[in-house]
Amino acid sequence: MVSHEAKHTISVLVENEFGVLTRVAGLFSGRGFNIESLSVAPTLDDSISRMTIVTSGDDRILEQITKQLNKLIDTIKVIDFTDSEYVERELALIKVQATEDTRAEILRIVDIFRGNVVDVTARSYTMEITGAPSKIQAVVDLLKPIGIQELVRSGPVVLGRGAKGGLSDKG
Amino acid sequence: MKRTGSQILLESLLLEGVDTVFGYPGGTVINIYNDLPDYPIKHILTRHEQAAVHAADGYARASGKVGVAIATSGPGATNTVTGIATAYMDSIPMVVITGQVPTPLIGNDAFQEADIVGMTRSITKHNYLVKDVKDLARIIKQAFYIARTGRPGPVLIDLPKDVQIASTKFVYPDSVELRGYKPTYSGNVRQVEKAAKMILAARRPVLYVGGGATASDAGKNLIEFAELIQAPVVTTLMGMAAFPTGHPLSLGMLGMHGTYYANMAVTNSDLLIAIGARFDDRVTGRIAAFAPKAKIIHIDIDPTSIKKNVRVDLPIVGELRDVIEKIGNKLRENEEQVEAFPELTAPWRSQVAAWRAQYPMSYKSSDSVIKPQYVIEKIRELTDESAIIATEVGQHQMWTAQFFNFSNPRTFLTSGGLGTMGFGLPAALGAQVACPDRQVIDISGDGSFQMNSQELATLVQFKLPVKIAILNNNFLGMVRQWQELFFDHRYSQTPLELPIDFVKLAEAYGATGLRASRPDEVEGVIRKALETPGPVLMEFKIDREENVMPMVPAGAAIDEMVLAS
Numbered sequence: 001m002v003s004h005e006a007k008h009t010i011s012v013l014v015e016n017e018f019g020v021l022t023r024v025a026g027l028f029s030g031r032g033f034n035i036e037s038l039s040v041a042p043t044l045d046d047s048i049s050r051m052t053i054v055t056s057g058d059d060r061i062l063e064q065i066t067k068q069l070n071k072l073i074d075t076i077k078v079i080d081f082t083d084s085e086y087v088e089r090e091l092a093l094i095k096v097q098a099t100e101d102t103r104a105e106i107l108r109i110v111d112i113f114r115g116n117v118v119d120v121t122a123r124s125y126t127m128e129i130t131g132a133p134s135k136i137q138a139v140v141d142l143l144k145p146i147g148i149q150e151l152v153r154s155g156p157v158v159l160g161r162g163a164k165g166g167l168s169d170k171g
Numbered sequence: 172m173k174r175t176g177s178q179i180l181l182e183s184l185l186l187e188g189v190d191t192v193f194g195y196p197g198g199t200v201i202n203i204y205n206d207l208p209d210y211p212i213k214h215i216l217t218r219h220e221q222a223a224v225h226a227a228d229g230y231a232r233a234s235g236k237v238g239v240a241i242a243t244s245g246p247g248a249t250n251t252v253t254g255i256a257t258a259y260m261d262s263i264p265m266v267v268i269t270g271q272v273p274t275p276l277i278g279n280d281a282f283q284e285a286d287i288v289g290m291t292r293s294i295t296k297h298n299y300l301v302k303d304v305k306d307l308a309r310i311i312k313q314a315f316y317i318a319r320t321g322r323p324g325p326v327l328i329d330l331p332k333d334v335q336i337a338s339t340k341f342v343y344p345d346s347v348e349l350r351g352y353k354p355t356y357s358g359n360v361r362q363v364e365k366a367a368k369m370i371l372a373a374r375r376p377v378l379y380v381g382g383g384a385t386a387s388d389a390g391k392n393l394i395e396f397a398e399l400i401q402a403p404v405v406t407t408l409m410g411m412a413a414f415p416t417g418h419p420l421s422l423g424m425l426g427m428h429g430t431y432y433a434n435m436a437v438t439n440s441d442l443l444i445a446i447g448a449r450f451d452d453r454v455t456g457r458i459a460a461f462a463p464k465a466k467i468i469h470i471d472i473d474p475t476s477i478k479k480n481v482r483v484d485l486p487i488v489g490e491l492r493d494v495i496e497k498i499g500n501k502l503r504e505n506e507e508q509v510e511a512f513p514e515l516t517a518p519w520r521s522q523v524a525a526w527r528a529q530y531p532m533s534y535k536s537s538d539s540v541i542k543p544q545y546v547i548e549k550i551r552e553l554t555d556e557s558a559i560i561a562t563e564v565g566q567h568q569m570w571t572a573q574f575f576n577f578s579n580p581r582t583f584l585t586s587g588g589l590g591t592m593g594f595g596l597p598a599a600l601g602a603q604v605a606c607p608d609r610q611v612i613d614i615s616g617d618g619s620f621q622m623n624s625q626e627l628a629t630l631v632q633f634k635l636p637v638k639i640a641i642l643n644n645n646f647l648g649m650v651r652q653w654q655e656l657f658f659d660h661r662y663s664q665t666p667l668e669l670p671i672d673f674v675k676l677a678e679a680y681g682a683t684g685l686r687a688s689r690p691d692e693v694e695g696v697i698r699k700a701l702e703t704p705g706p707v708l709m710e711f712k713i714d715r716e717e718n719v720m721p722m723v724p725a726g727a728a729i730d731e732m733v734l735a736s
């Protein structure tokens with residue numbers, strides 16, 4: 001059986017209780033699992049939070065991650081989206097150095113990637129970009145030579161297409 | 172009717188069927204201790220919080236009930252950590268209640284504040300900080316439910332002092348609502364069918380039994396199942412007493428200090444059926460060479476145990492008794508086939524018998540110096556099968572596992588997963604509280620004994636007639652053995668040179684002390700100890716450099732055993 005390291009995006013529905021985030025984060029660090037990004041916020045039902053975790057590992061590790069997450073008493077549901085249809089979005093705020101020569105180029109890039117400029121100063125533009133992480137990476141790569149001053153990425157959040165991934169979904 | 176948090180706690184304990192708690196008072200639990208005399212709950216005052224938790228653990232291991240321990244905040248709480256970790260590693264049902272500084276002070280580095288919930292997150296099955304007295308009854312109900320169901324384990328409840336004082340209407344919930352916790356008890360029917368097929372196709376089957384068999388009280392079902400398919404049985408340290416060692420199908424313990432024939436059987440088997448065992452590295456040795464020819468069926472209530480360390484051909488999640496019974500029933504559906512099956516595996520059993528005859532468990536006896544194995548055999552001979560044996564950790568623990576020949580579940584209490592020195596004496600204490608009419612013996616090492624020797628006081632105060640057998644080699648023997656074999660005899664910090672007078676130590680606490688220095692004194696000392704009422708400490712001055720054999724060196728395959736040194 002060949003098993004490759006692969007990136008996985010996992011959605012975890014948890015009780016919105018004190019200490020849950022530490023339980024999940026502690027599980028990853030205590031067992032040596034990777035966390036590439038993690039985002040957490042309440043859902044429509046405010047007794048439940050949704051965590052989106054991007055992690056990586058081979059099949060055996062991913063199976064352990066899923067099982068260990070499920071084992072936490074506060075975990076209601078774990079969904080690994082990797083082999084299914086899902087929409088994925090990440091938000092990035094990027095502050096770019098702007099000079100007479102580069103302003104037009106920056107605006108063109110923002111435009112092409114359907115971003116918005118959200119703040120302007122004499123020497124910089126701050127823009128927001130949303131999209132799949134690969135799109136964000138493409139923007140970052142283009143802006144880097146021009147001069148990125150600061151960058152913040154939210155980490156991706158995902159939802160399954162159709163019925164996949166809801167509380168009622170048994171998958 | 173309004174009740175304070177402290178009263179709610181005690182009433183809830185009663186409703187959970189708790190009649191005994193082990194604990195140690197302090198500032199943040201003083202309200203609980205003030206209310207305690209009003210309730211029919213026996214409190215055993217240990218002399219250290221670690222011992223209170225080990226005692227609750229021993230109580231749980233011996234009785235199958237949930238053990239309960241109480242400690243104060245800060246140092247009291249941190250003293251429970253080793254005990255909790257020990258129980259967690261061995262899946263022991265337990266509820267630990269710690270006092271906490273008042274909620275307004277939490278986070279302020281208040282006097283005797285420690286974030287015990289944070290510290291125990293990774294060594295509890297679940298833990299709680301109670302912030303509102305209105306949540307208390309529900310939390311206690313959940314804690315006991317979580318501790319005793321599924322794969323059992325310790326649960327900690329951190330109870331701030333102001334929550335103990337605050338009052339509210341007391342209603343104990345009659346059910347538990349936990350949408351994130353639903354253990355799977357019933358084995359999947361299709362998996363069971365596959366298991367039956369795999370068994371019938373096997374010619375060299377072995378049952379590999381772990382602590383889960385004890386936790387689920389599956390002893391009887393196991394014997395029935397093993398006899399049905401006539402498969403040899405190997406057990407882990409934790410599974411030891413779940414299957415009688417004297418049974419003709421028993422090959423004893425496998426792994427690092429397992430029997431030659433157990434390890435050979437596993438290595439050569441074509442079907443390994445793991446039952447409530449978790450493929451610990453002390454069991455598997457070099458993982459790539461573990462059961463290399465076998466298909467593996469793994470039955471466990473905890474899905475995370477499956478495929479964690481080894482590849483598994485057929486996982487079955489469920490309660491062991493249920494799954495074993497279902498597989499048995501499935502097999503019996505085809506009576507002819509199941510009756511013919513043992514015949515097909517007869518050559519395998521003769522092969523196993525040949526290995527057993529080749530290297531049976533043995534040791535060199537002596538007339539001049541006490542051999543530790545001899546002491547173990549004598550204790551076994553002079554006690555009846557209901558005796559409960561606790562051990563510490565080290566060579567004496569392994570000799571006990573190898574030579575005691577346990578025959579009943581819940582009679583062997585040992586720290587398997589964490590390997591905690593200092594566990595045995597308080598665990599024996601707790602077991603004696605749970606089983607006042609049975610003989611309870613702690614088989615100890617001179618090093619381990621000193622990690623909780625203060626519990627002699629508790630034994631004497633509560634008139635608990637635990638017998639202690641110290642196999643005194645004046646060494647941290649197990650570490651010395653490694654130094655001898657793998658570090659060229661360099662005994663760095665393992666000789667315990669100071670000759671402690673253990674007999675006098677026992678007497679100082681008001682217990683009886685006895686000593687044997689020659690082989691011909693051993694039997695007399697054991698007889699005397701068993702006849703003497705109250706706690707008795709026996710010191711056996713044993714062969715100082717005796718080794719535990721066979722031994723699989725670290726990193727070797729389990730069939731690459733050193734058989735004698």
Ligand SMILES: Cc1ncc(C[n+]2csc(CCOP(=O)(O)OP(=O)(O)O)c2C)c(N)n1
Pocket residue numbers: 563564565566567568590591592593615616617618619620642644646647648649650
């Ligand atoms: C709390 C703790 N500290 C250290 C160890 C490492 N250790 C394992 S066995 C052992 C020696 C135990 O000595 P003793 O109790 O005299 O038993 P013996 O091996 O001599 O029978 C040590 C130090 C341990 N298991 N537990």
Ligand SMILES: [Mg+2]
Pocket residue numbers: 565616617618642643644645646647648
């Ligand atoms: Mg010793």
